[in-house]
Amino acid sequence: MRVLAIGAHPDDLEHQCGGTLARYAAEGHEVVMAHLCNGNKGGTNVTSEELAVTREQEARDAAAVIGAEAVGGLFGDLEAFLTEEKMIQVVDLIREAQPDVILTHHPDDYMNDHIGTSQLVFAAAFAATPPLMKTHVDKIVGIVPMYYFSPTDGHGFLPTEYVDITDFIETKKQMVLAHRSQIAWIRDHHGMADLEARIEAVGRFWGGQCNCTFAEPFALVRASGRARAFRILP
Numbered sequence: 001m002r003v004l005a006i007g008a009h010p011d012d013l014e015h016q017c018g019g020t021l022a023r024y025a026a027e028g029h030e031v032v033m034a035h036l037c038n039g040n041k042g043g044t045n046v047t048s049e050e051l052a053v054t055r056e057q058e059a060r061d062a063a064a065v066i067g068a069e070a071v072g073g074l075f076g077d078l079e080a081f082l083t084e085e086k087m088i089q090v091v092d093l094i095r096e097a098q099p100d101v102i103l104t105h106h107p108d109d110y111m112n113d114h115i116g117t118s119q120l121v122f123a124a125a126f127a128a129t130p131p132l133m134k135t136h137v138d139k140i141v142g143i144v145p146m147y148y149f150s151p152t153d154g155h156g157f158l159p160t161e162y163v164d165i166t167d168f169i170e171t172k173k174q175m176v177l178a179h180r181s182q183i184a185w186i187r188d189h190h191g192m193a194d195l196e197a198r199i200e201a202v203g204r205f206w207g208g209q210c211n212c213t214f215a216e217p218f219a220l221v222r223a224s225g226r227a228r229a230f231r232i233l234p
Contacts, residue, residue, distance in 0.1 A: 038075070039051060126143065
């Protein structure tokens with residue numbers, strides 16, 4: 001399969017579904033990791049332009065850990081919200097990727113870029129399917145199964161499926177830590193002193209829900225005949 005994961009910022013996917021993407025890749029599927037925002041506001045003592053370049057490279061470095069492709073950076077930070085123009089840009093991203101499954105943010109998350117990304121992907125994933133919807137990319141996709149991964153704090157999230165990432169927890173850490181510019185930012189701005197310990201704690205929490213050591217949770221948003229026929233997630 002071709003797996004398309006769409007996050008708001010360059011490190012969101014690694015935190016929320018990095019283990020699942022690593023497992024997809026290990027099972028031989030093609031993985032595309034997209035970020036809609038370029039990460040240009042998540043730092044200090046640096047210009048927005050410099051930070052965007054740094055974070056783009058970090059996104060490629062993290063994707064390279066599992067042999068995935070990193071794409072995106074369509075908007076600046078705090079600019080992911082649903083408009084027709086931006087939806088068309090996401091339609092083009094989806095059509096270019098030609099996915100068999102899409103993973104993205106839950107619409108009830110802690111900040112507007114995550115919420116806006118969820119809304120954009122939800123709208124664009126269907127808008128990419130009609131042949132008469134003309135955009136810059138001359139390709140069409142079918143109705144693709146889509147899953148939300150957990151909001152950042154997991155509060156109120158009710159999964160429909162879990163992925164056992166026990167064998168990939170170290171790979172997930174490696175992917176997250178590839179975002180070197182974000183380690184101090186996450187510690188100071190978000191109050192997370194020990195990032196690796198948090199990754200393990202969150203993974204253990206979800207693993208406890210499904211009888212494995214570490215897991216990542218998902219909620220099915222939109223199914224297709226294929227999604228109903230067999231399990232799409234690892």
